[in-house]
Amino acid sequence: MNRARLEVFLAVIVCTFGFSAATNAHHSFAVYDQTKTETLKGTVKAFQWTNPHTVIWIMVQPEGGGQPQEWTIETTSPGVLTRSGWTRKSLNPGDRVSVEFHPLRDGSHGGGLEAVTLLDTGQRLQAKFGAAEKPGLQ
């Protein structure tokens, strides 16, 4: 298949199926089960402070032993988080944390963040999406 034919083929695929097969980062949080909130304790592996969504990678020791498992907890953008009192240094590798999150529906190790508590300081951070719904906030 030459390049022109390949592009037409791809165009047909895209026109037919839309972009649902794309794997980019900007997605609806309806993928997470908003009716459930779960809590996990673990250690921060990495904190990704990027648009459109920030991500906390957490290593969790399974109950009953075994190797630590990586969990992916997503939340909103750096802009919205900054306005909620976060900085890019709010979480650091090695921090012990407790996360409250809305889980993925298929049981995969991921969720949408509700709040994260730094266990060594007790500081609790939330993503306050609707916090800017009035003027003149400080």
Added chain:
Amino acid sequence: MNKMRLNTGWVAAFAACTAACAVTIGLGAAPVHATDKDPVDPAPTLKDYTTLATLPDWSGTWTPDMTDQVKQEKTNPPPWKPETAKQIKKMYADEDAGRPFEIIDHCFPTGMPSWMLITHNAFEILFTPGRVTILGEGDGNRMRRIYTDGRPHPPDPDPSFHGHSIGHWDGGTLVIDTVALLPQAFLAVNEAVGIPNNGDMHIVERLHLQGPDTLHDDLTITASKLLTKPWVTTRTYYRQRARKYEIVEGVCPQGSFIDAKDANGNDTFAPITFHDNVPVGSKSK
């Protein structure tokens, strides 16, 4: 980077799709007025700059009322055509079932009118002679150029995510007329429910202060491929002056990568593993 190649592939596919759809559907926006051939903008004068001081004060950062977005979505939905309404009904069902249709996951600009309708992010408004510019954050290239120098729309503008906008002041209200939108630009009511306008969309907005720190955008959206009649709706934004509300850079594709080092120890980006649009592993960290 495999991820980068994948994205390039999607962009190529989108470009091909644009061409294919343009041929089959036809691109909206018939010429509104004839224009001079190759017009040239004069240099702005001191008077042009002092005139800006007579405009209403829209400085600061504007944050959307997301609660009201949901209220508007439920109480004043677009007058969808029956065949479009079927698609919308399925999208709501899929969203409720946790299988949201992803309107903005491609990281292209949200585009017009969806930016003004469904944004979760802030924007700012700049006045310069002959132009109003709206800059947003969230997908890296959220920018509207609204020409207020009296020009008409060009005869055959290139379609774009934000369209071609001309504006004029009606007292303290900026009246904006937008045409030449890409047919793929969504008319969306939330991040999981919306339909590409499919061409021939026209937007008229009346942007004005409602009180000292509340901005209203009254929109009249004509989308003949989707709607039985023009949809009149409104959105509300609040002024913030605290510096922590200032707009920050928002390059959407950056979210598909994580910080990494290359073989020479240089800082670089490495792709994140995704599953059904959700990041599942920092494999490169």
